[in-house]
Amino acid sequence: MDAKVIPAADIFTFVGDHPSLLWHSVLQTLGLFAAAFAIAVAVALPLAIWLGHLHRGSFLAINIGNIGRALPSLAVISILLALVGIGFLNVVVALALLAIPVIVTNTYVAVDGVDRDVVEAARGIGMTPRQLLARVELPLALPLIFAGLRTAAVIVMATTPLAAVAGGSGLGQIIVNQPSYGLDGVIAASLFITALSFIAELGFAGLQRVLTPRGLRQTEKVPALGPALRT
Amino acid sequence: MIAIAAGPVIPSFGGSAHSCVRANHFFCWGWFKSNWSGVFQPALLQHLKLTLIAVAVGFVLAFAAALVAYRFSWFETPFSLLSAFLYTVPSLALFQLLIPITSISTLTVEIALVSYTLLILFRNTLIGLRSVPDEVLEAARGMGLSRRQTLLRVELPLATPAIVAGIRIAAVTVIGLATVAAVVGLDKGLGSPIYKAIQIGPFKTELFAGAVLAIALAVVADASLAVVQRLLTPWTRK
Numbered sequence: 001m002d003a004k005v006i007p008a009a010d011i012f013t014f015v016g017d018h019p020s021l022l023w024h025s026v027l028q029t030l031g032l033f034a035a036a037f038a039i040a041v042a043v044a045l046p047l048a049i050w051l052g053h054l055h056r057g058s059f060l061a062i063n064i065g066n067i068g069r070a071l072p073s074l075a076v077i078s079i080l081l082a083l084v085g086i087g088f089l090n091v092v093v094a095l096a097l098l099a100i101p102v103i104v105t106n107t108y109v110a111v112d113g114v115d116r117d118v119v120e121a122a123r124g125i126g127m128t129p130r131q132l133l134a135r136v137e138l139p140l141a142l143p144l145i146f147a148g149l150r151t152a153a154v155i156v157m158a159t160t161p162l163a164a165v166a167g168g169s170g171l172g173q174i175i176v177n178q179p180s181y182g183l184d185g186v187i188a189a190s191l192f193i194t195a196l197s198f199i200a201e202l203g204f205a206g207l208q209r210v211l212t213p214r215g216l217r218q219t220e221k222v223p224a225l226g227p228a229l230r231t
Numbered sequence: 232m233i234a235i236a237a238g239p240v241i242p243s244f245g246g247s248a249h250s251c252v253r254a255n256h257f258f259c260w261g262w263f264k265s266n267w268s269g270v271f272q273p274a275l276l277q278h279l280k281l282t283l284i285a286v287a288v289g290f291v292l293a294f295a296a297a298l299v300a301y302r303f304s305w306f307e308t309p310f311s312l313l314s315a316f317l318y319t320v321p322s323l324a325l326f327q328l329l330i331p332i333t334s335i336s337t338l339t340v341e342i343a344l345v346s347y348t349l350l351i352l353f354r355n356t357l358i359g360l361r362s363v364p365d366e367v368l369e370a371a372r373g374m375g376l377s378r379r380q381t382l383l384r385v386e387l388p389l390a391t392p393a394i395v396a397g398i399r400i401a402a403v404t405v406i407g408l409a410t411v412a413a414v415v416g417l418d419k420g421l422g423s424p425i426y427k428a429i430q431i432g433p434f435k436t437e438l439f440a441g442a443v444l445a446i447a448l449a450v451v452a453d454a455s456l457a458v459v460q461r462l463l464t465p466w467t468r469k
Contacts, residue, residue, distance in 0.1 A: 070449035072407035075442030082433040158321035190324035197319050
């Protein structure tokens with residue numbers, strides 16, 4: 001192994017020498033992230049809330065999550081780009097496609113799984129379906145919905161650099177281009193995208209905490225993951 | 232007369248390029264067939280091997296950690312945080328960060344892939360163990376089973392569905408992430424034809440073949456583990 005250990009100082013030097021390149025790349029990455037995440041949420045959230053509210057389409061809603069997990073991100077991005085060509089919008093759509101399944105599955109399970117007795121009680125006191133959704137089902141489903149959004153956010157952020165292999169912009173362009181930017185640049189950009197993923201994770205965790213109704217904070221439990229446990 | 236003006240340059244792959252390949256059609260079955268044994272079959276087997284090693288090593292580590300956390304609950308938080316930390320690092324970044332230490336090698340890829348399995352396997356094993364009802368544990372104690380016997384004969388069998396569910400997710404995740412290894416230069420697995428295809432065009436036939444095989448491998452792995460789970464837990468069948 002001719003592993004070359006790079007002193008941390010070299011990485012700082014790279015960051016110090018190329019502030020505008022890195023700043024620009026971070027902004028491009030954030031732009032890709034924001035656009036893709038917004039599209040995924042706009043498509044997946046209303047659909048899944050609606051299906052969950054009606055308790056319909058469970059097979060579709062749950063299995064789309066399993067299918068989504070089986071799609072290698074590199075394959076999805078490259079297939080889409082081969083079909084429709086390289087461009088900002090196409091990369092955004094590819095990233096959004098990767099995030100939609102996990103949002104659909106989590107949101108559906110969250111809304112569908114709201115305690116039926118509570119729903120009955122809300123109906124009993126005369127709530128309309130709309131009030132039921134807005135005041136009972138959504139608040140109760142919020143922790144699990146946010147768990148899905150959080151996972152989706154990390155998936156999108158972590159996949160943005162991969163989009164560079166197919167012409168996407170941002171930090172990924174530095175990460176996959178060692179001949180141009182050198183090992184220091186590659187490592188620096190890798191650290192930047194790692195930091196952005198953590199910010200996405202922690203940011204959504206914080207948002208989840210803030211938005212969870214106080215009465216529910218105690219009872220929140222992490223469910224086991226997996227198709228076998230959904231019953 | 233060959234006139235490919237702006238289209239991607241497709242190498243002639245052994246000098247016998249079909250017109251379909253030259254025109255870069257959606258999928259050239261003939262090209263795929265003649266490259267199956269030379270390109271795709273080895274890549275598929277390498278991919279399977281990468282996945283099996285990663286899931287096996289990840290399972291051993293996560294399973295041991297879950298057993299420790301089941302006995303000593305203080306261990307849960309540090310290991311959860313560590314594995315969640317690793318899980319959040321983008322795969323491309325993790326590969327690149329490891330390469331200066333372990334060079335472009337299978338070891339680098341396996342370290343990264345294993346680190347992505349830990350969170351899922353640890354969490355599912357621990358939750359599976361903890362979901363064993365107290366009455367069942369009482370009954371086991373009442374029958375005079377030792378702690379070790381209770382673990383082996385009662386707790387682990389009852390936790391099996393959750394554990395196998397974790398393995399299913401881990402396997403499918405690893406199959407997807409292993410394709411990324413080619414981007415950082417490891418010429419192994421299905422990512423290799425996918426990445427090469429992107430670089431020379433994209434050359435659609437090779438790209439689709441690699442991508443579809445990766446997806447198919449994930450689906451087959453998931454389905455076969457579902458069968459394993461059924462066989463391991465006959466009492467859950469209805």
